[in-house]
Amino acid sequence: MNNATAILLTPLGPLALTGSDAGLSAVSFLNETAEATAPTAISDCLRPAHQQLRAYFQRELRDFNLTYAPAFGTDFQRQVWQALTGIGYGRTASYFDVARLLNNPKSVRAVGAANGQNPLAIVWPCHRVIGADGSLTGYAGGMHRKKWLLEFEQPVRQGGLFG
Known part of the structure; x- marks a missing residue:
């Protein structure tokens, strides 16, 4: 199966989409024009x-309705990425919540590491994962993008994952 790529221009800069007939394998921010x-x-x-x-x-x-085919990921990472899809638009969750x-409440650091390896930015909403104290924490796409995405979804914010 050959991978295809497309570029989508967004308010946050260009997004590269990669996939094949098997499904979407990556959505990543490009830092260049x-x-x-x-x-x-x-x-x-x-x-x-x-x-x-x-x-x-x-x-x-x-809510995205797509077929996914990430090119990598351990079973644990895939469980974390699947859990991200349960964090609804306008909501946030902490690493501990996930x-x-x-x-596996002792896996907070591993959840953070898996979150940072998420191959499908925005679609698997790792930007909605924040610190237990409500602070913004790392984001592979850059903190300015995480902040923008959370503010973009803010008009419908309804509390945390379980609220």
Whole structure:
């Protein structure tokens, strides 16, 4: 299976989408300038992800419905990434909340490490994971992007993961 790539321009800069017929394998921020992929040049395998991410940034979509095929990940990392999808739009959760959800409350640091390796930025919403004290903590896409994403979703913020 050959991987396809498309570039989506967003308010946070260009996003690179990578995937194949098996599903979306990566969504990552680019720190350099890039041109958007022309709509006619977007591979069929990436079209749903491209459309849904564009709709997210236009405030028309809150939940992604895509097929995923990450290229890497341990069983534990995949459990953490799956748990991220349970943190609803406009909500936040702490690393401890995620560890507790996985019935492994002592795995807070491992949850943080897995969160930092998330291959599907925004789609698997690792930006919604914050410190137990409510502080913003690391984000592979950069703290300025995490802050922007949380503020972007702020109008519907309804409390924590369990609230």
